[in-house]
Amino acid sequence: MEAIINAIKIPWFFWVILGMIITMSEMFFPVFLLFGVGIATIATGIVVYFYKLNLFYSLFVWTINILLFFTAWIFISRRKGNVRVGQSNYNFKTIGVAQESIEYGKRGLVVFEVPVMGSSKWLAYSKDTIMTGDKVKTEEIKGQLMRVELATPEDIINSEKKSDGVS
Secondary structure (H helix, E strand, C coil), X not given: CHHHHHHCCCCHHHHHHHHHHHHHHCCCCCXXXXXXXHHHHHHHHHHHHHHCCCHXXXXXXXXXXXXXXXXXXXXXXXXXXXXXXXXXXXXXXXXXXXXXXXXXXXXXXXEEEEEECCEEEEEEECCCCECCCCEEEEEEEECCEEEEEECCHHHHHHHHHXXXXXX
C-alpha cells in the first residue's frame, strides 16, 4: 500500500487549476471559506512544482497550507480597538440638556453633545422635576429610556475637565 501511495504523483498544474476553480467558485458561494482553500491549493501546486512530492506529502502540504491560511486570517481579521457603542456598561454621568420639562412619572427629551450609546437624543424620566434647558446627568439606561438627575455644578465642572482632556 505504501508503495502505491509513494508512486502516485499529482502534477503541479492539477493543484493550480483546482485552486483556481475553487477560488472562482467563491463568486457563487460567498462564504470566504472557498477563497482560503483555493489559495492554499494554488500554494500547494507551487510547492509540488519545486519539490516533486508524492500524493501523501502533497495532501500533507495542502492541509498545512489551509491551516496556515485560516490561522493568518483569524489574526489579521481580529478587530482592533475597543468599541463600546451600544453596550450596557457605558460610562454614565454624561451631561446633557433637557429639551422638554420632565416631571415625576412623565417623560421628556434630553439632548447630549456627545452621543450616549450611539444616540444624542434620549427619552428620559427622573425622580426630580427638571425644567426645559436644565443640565442633567445620566444615571441609568433601561431599554430605550434613560433615567437622569439634575446636574450639580460639580458634575458640570468635572464634565468640562474631561472634555478638555484634564483628569
